Amino acid sequence: MIIFDCDGVLVDSEILSNAIDAELMTGAGHPITAQDLIRTWIGRPKREIWAAIAAERGVAWPEGLLEEADARLLCAIETELRAVEGVAEALRQIDPPLAVASSSALPKLRRSLERCGLLHVFDPHVYSASQVARGKPAPDVFLFAAAQAGVAPEACLVIEDSVAGVTAALAAGMRAIGFTGGRHTYPGHGELLQEAGALEIVDHMRDLPSQVAALRTPRSDASG
Template identity: 45%
Template sequence: MQRTELVIFDCDGVLVDSEPLAAAVLAEALRELGFAADEAFVYRHFLGKSVATMRRIFAEELRWELPADFVDGLLPRLQRRFRDELRAIDGMAGLIRGLNVPCCVASSSSPDRLHLALELAGLLPLVTPHVFSATMVPRGKPFPDLFLLAAERMGAAPGRCVVVEDSEAGVQAGCAAGMRVIGFTGGAHAASPAHRAMLEAAGASAIAASAAELPALLGLGEQ
């Protein structure tokens, strides 16, 4: 195993337990448009993917055109839900404080959503300014662009980066970037054996069910 130079965390479902909240808000908004959707549909099609990718999936695969102002209308609803219910994943703050290598965040979420989620969870001071959004690259996950950008900006070789991801698209992106990927199932949406199997099939080299399991899997103490 090469020496780890950088740990790259996804945000939603890894640092903050936001995926059930976001899925509920999105499914509700889609139903209001007359599109039959529930949280399971949202997870299946959009977990870990950017807004641009979501629009492409609707247009090309689902043959449904989202209104131009759909995302703008969605954000305030999501922000209200976050302010009422969002919490950090247990143990992540302590894990980040204890790392002996640099870390950053690379997420499919928009910068505004990222900033709010990290701020509400009390994690923003621990990762600022090293927060990267899929809006900064041409292609979102499962393409490697975002992780490669994060590594470049942080001055780390891709082969010496470790990614912590909760989604199939995120694991695929990390693997495509030539990075070691640890699948994370500590979020409320990811606890099932099926989710773990999905992450393993996507290429995760190990699975952590909690923040407490990550230090040993990161292997930083051996450096």
């Protein structure tokens, strides 16, 4: 089974989400850029990111600020979100089964996929860290996805754009391909994913099907 992260891999949302978060955090007295957030925090559940930054700065966020960030992002999903370039064609070339395992909350995850015309490709195998005890870099959401699909973890190949996601995949006993084709990519992105354990780095979706085919083993094909 091929398991995709969503944000930054299927839908080009990381640049939107982190720009909103950086603006609100800066306005609350914690100067930070979207690139700062992307380099350090992408791949983790949003509430955990906000809680960790609040703990680091030693000051709680103003009441309702995270909810405002969520509301702004939902608006951006409806007006600005688009699929990652080339992803629809790439998915047509990759044999099923396919699944999504994301740090996003399930309603936002499903709406993002629907908005970009991708939900039908994966449904019903769309899974969120909100359904498990721990988010990435813990392996829980990947193990949950495999269990729900009835596929052994070692028969799964994960497509991820974050160090946290690659780390989670390896902790689940899965292999990973690093993806750096989203608009949020940055210098050294691919190298960090390789250091985390990604077997290959893909910087455009046009190259993903051939990499998936090369890494699919007879056991993974038999399992799914």
